[in-house]
Amino acid sequence: MFTVARWICPACDPGDAAPDFSRTFSLNGSAEKAVLRVTAMGVYEAHLNGQRVGDFILAPGWTAYHKRLQVQEYDVTPLLKEQNILRITVGKGWYRSPMGWNDTIRQGLGQHPCGLIAELTLTYPDGRKEVIATDESWGVQESCVRFSEIYDGEIYDASFTPDQAAPARCFDGPTHTLIPQEGEAVREQERIAPVSIFRTPKGETVVDFGQNLTGYVVTTLEAQVGDEVDLSFAEVLDKDGNFYTDNYRTAKAQYRYLCRDGKQTYRPRLTFWGFRYVRVNRFPGKVTRANFTAVAVHSDMKRTGFLRCSHPLLNRLFDNIVWGQKGNFVDIPTDCPQRDERLGWTGDAQVFARTACLNYDAERFFRKWLRDLAADQHEDGYVGHVIPDILHAPKASAAWGDAAAICPWEVYLAYGNADVLREQFASMRRWVDYITATTKDEFLWTGGEHYEDWLGLDAPSGSYKGSTRADLIATAFYAHSASLVAKAARVLGEDASAYEALHGNIVQAFRCTFTEYKTQTECVLAAHFGLAEDPQAAADQLAQMVKDAGVQLRTGFVGTPYLLHVLSHFGHTELAYSLLLRTEYPSWLYPVTKGATTVWEHWDGTMPDGSFWSANMNSYNHYAYGSVADWVYGVAAGIRTDESAPGYGRVIIAPKPDARLEWLKAQVHTRHGLVSSAWRRQDGAWRYEVETPVEAEITIAGETRVVPAGRYVFYE
Numbered sequence: 001m002f003t004v005a006r007w008i009c010p011a012c013d014p015g016d017a018a019p020d021f022s023r024t025f026s027l028n029g030s031a032e033k034a035v036l037r038v039t040a041m042g043v044y045e046a047h048l049n050g051q052r053v054g055d056f057i058l059a060p061g062w063t064a065y066h067k068r069l070q071v072q073e074y075d076v077t078p079l080l081k082e083q084n085i086l087r088i089t090v091g092k093g094w095y096r097s098p099m100g101w102n103d104t105i106r107q108g109l110g111q112h113p114c115g116l117i118a119e120l121t122l123t124y125p126d127g128r129k130e131v132i133a134t135d136e137s138w139g140v141q142e143s144c145v146r147f148s149e150i151y152d153g154e155i156y157d158a159s160f161t162p163d164q165a166a167p168a169r170c171f172d173g174p175t176h177t178l179i180p181q182e183g184e185a186v187r188e189q190e191r192i193a194p195v196s197i198f199r200t201p202k203g204e205t206v207v208d209f210g211q212n213l214t215g216y217v218v219t220t221l222e223a224q225v226g227d228e229v230d231l232s233f234a235e236v237l238d239k240d241g242n243f244y245t246d247n248y249r250t251a252k253a254q255y256r257y258l259c260r261d262g263k264q265t266y267r268p269r270l271t272f273w274g275f276r277y278v279r280v281n282r283f284p285g286k287v288t289r290a291n292f293t294a295v296a297v298h299s300d301m302k303r304t305g306f307l308r309c310s311h312p313l314l315n316r317l318f319d320n321i322v323w324g325q326k327g328n329f330v331d332i333p334t335d336c337p338q339r340d341e342r343l344g345w346t347g348d349a350q351v352f353a354r355t356a357c358l359n360y361d362a363e364r365f366f367r368k369w370l371r372d373l374a375a376d377q378h379e380d381g382y383v384g385h386v387i388p389d390i391l392h393a394p395k396a397s398a399a400w401g402d403a404a405a406i407c408p409w410e411v412y413l414a415y416g417n418a419d420v421l422r423e424q425f426a427s428m429r430r431w432v433d434y435i436t437a438t439t440k441d442e443f444l445w446t447g448g449e450h451y452e453d454w455l456g457l458d459a460p461s462g463s464y465k466g467s468t469r470a471d472l473i474a475t476a477f478y479a480h481s482a483s484l485v486a487k488a489a490r491v492l493g494e495d496a497s498a499y500e501a502l503h504g505n506i507v508q509a510f511r512c513t514f515t516e517y518k519t520q521t522e523c524v525l526a527a528h529f530g531l532a533e534d535p536q537a538a539a540d541q542l543a544q545m546v547k548d549a550g551v552q553l554r555t556g557f558v559g560t561p562y563l564l565h566v567l568s569h570f571g572h573t574e575l576a577y578s579l580l581l582r583t584e585y586p587s588w589l590y591p592v593t594k595g596a597t598t599v600w601e602h603w604d605g606t607m608p609d610g611s612f613w614s615a616n617m618n619s620y621n622h623y624a625y626g627s628v629a630d631w632v633y634g635v636a637a638g639i640r641t642d643e644s645a646p647g648y649g650r651v652i653i654a655p656k657p658d659a660r661l662e663w664l665k666a667q668v669h670t671r672h673g674l675v676s677s678a679w680r681r682q683d684g685a686w687r688y689e690v691e692t693p694v695e696a697e698i699t700i701a702g703e704t705r706v707v708p709a710g711r712y713v714f715y716e
Helices: 312-328 346-359 363-376 403-415 419-438 470-492 497-513 520-528 535-548 560-569 573-581 623-636
Strands: 007-009 019-026 033-040 043-048 069-075 083-091 116-123 129-133 139-142 145-149 153-157 169-171 178-180 186-192 196-199 205-223 228-234 254-258 262-266 273-282 292-299 305-309 639-641 651-653 663-670 673-682 685-692 696-700 703-707 710-715
Touching: 033 043, 033 083, 083 116, 083 145, 186 205, 205 228, 205 254, 205 312, 292 312, 305 312, 305 623, 312 346, 312 623, 346 363, 346 403, 346 623, 363 403, 363 419, 403 419, 403 470, 419 470, 419 497, 470 497, 470 520, 520 535, 520 560, 535 560, 535 573, 560 573, 560 623, 573 623, 623 639, 623 663, 639 663, 651 673, 651 685, 685 696, 696 710
Parallel strands: 069 178, 153 254, 651 696
Antiparallel strands: 007 116, 007 169, 019 083, 019 139, 033 069, 033 116, 043 083, 116 129, 145 153, 186 292, 196 205, 205 262, 205 273, 205 292, 228 254, 228 273, 305 663, 639 651, 663 673, 673 685, 685 710, 696 703
16 A cells, blocks of 8 residues: 555644644656555645645545555646645544543544654656655644544634644554545535524524535635634524524534634634534624635535425425435434534434435445444444444444345445445344344344334333334344345355245244234334235234324334335325325424424424424434435335346336325436436326336336336326
8 A cells, every 4th residue: 555654643742733744855857647645543634835635525534443544545746846845734533533422432543643644656757756755754743723623623723833843753553454545535515605694682693504514614704813713503593593502412513713814714624514503703804694605515426316396395305305415424424413423323324225325326435334334343243333333332233233234235226236245245144143143032133232213203201212112123124134135145146045044934933923013113114024924904004003193103213214115015105195295293394394404313303382302312414314215216206126137227117196296206317327207297187207228117007018218208
């Protein structure tokens, strides 16, 4: 990876300040090519001759650092001069910030702060190569970044004059863990102007960007030395219209910029925030909209899926789901981007994987994260609650650890590339084998500790867990993962018999043990995973439970993603639409009626009277329930891939319209081309428009036909 470079760090701990490492050099002629390879223990930003190197925000990203640390490569040939200075600033990032909820849980790998390794290779026209590598010849000094940390923000002093650079110190940092860049780079994506600036009832000045997003604010102003910009961040206002930050918990999320003389622009360099609103605590002169621009950052994925319909609130929901994905796909799939958490929760990832791969080309993104999952997986097959696994929980949880099997399968279905199964197959098997080895009862998963139907609306008072039995949930996912391992084995030409037999035994044990279903989620899982003796009866029972509850869902994290699928698959599509279109709490559209611009963690994060669900656990950018979009793509619009030809090598289109919508259109850009399905009410009948780049099986009003690639119009 590196030929002669050494790991370097400051000789003395710089404390909160982010160090600048630098090296000056002259060209020995006219270089034909210049390539910089670099990584760090923290996050870095490199400059050559004052120009930013690359556009990767928060490089090198977040991986299972003890086993995998990505190295980036940049072509810097256009930035070369006769006399050069290469400068690299290193902040704490994920690597050295306190992560999790316990200060003893840290990502740092030792006593060396701010570690850096870099190598600039110059190639001359005659074939000579010159290597400028990190070693004792590099200098290091404090930078203008006086403080930078993932949760607590950044302090930048533009007027700071550093002491003379001191020699860097070499140390024996990791080399066997270095890998080429695997994931998508995190980049600036969209720039958003404020929609308003207003004074709150408390007299505070607040900037509203109109959209909850993940990224930072760029400030442009005229100032003098000694002036300061001090900002705070929030997702929502309280019921009185005041700035609200309690749901950020201990995250300080500070933004302080100490000015120099003249006109200037500050862009935070080594951190990010989740926010919609910005409170201006201190600012020189009049605050105007021209002073601020919000910049959304996320992994650089190509948008592939689009949903639109005649219902304005549904369209806002579709947008919220996409914004939730953007805000939480910052190198890893996080649960939320704002509070003192931002962790790669496995449960959230598996719930949303199908929707994620419809909205965006997320193959590379997931494959990098799944490699970290496999790297952090214990020898016995245990999978942590978060990846990278910084929580080190004593036991794995059903539906969370099952990401090891579910996510590779969903990525395979979306893109048709069996390499993801090939890479993850050992991990998938070890996960199922872990359950087999740790359960108390053969062919069930009993005796574990689980999140269960997390945030189920039927939870007993004082509990975050729904009323669905833990052993039923765990066994259902045990069966599901075993079936996916068997499917993956068949795809890869491996012997699937052991896992096919295991799946059959789990199904039989489930049916013998769970002879009746007590909650909506129990009905959902029994029907969706094919565990019920009579899945139709389980779905009918579910439909009756939904009606008895006043056409309300009572499901939580485990049941909700499959709820509409079960209803529509077993003949209750109209009821599924009723849940989707419901605007009262609890529903997907209730937050939209309250002004949501992303998906909430709780259906009633803000209650009808304007009060909050809680301060302790109340994110307004939590993408998991956005998984409902896969039902809209796959059932309402009816676009699915044939499992026998994954990646939309053969398309199945079976739309199911509802008279409460005048029209709906879905588009998915696949590896084979555009798949589109649209329907609208026209002259009292349904008109369908379908476009497919490959052979498709199209079902309209119960009539199925197989058609070649092309565009088609059908009437019902």
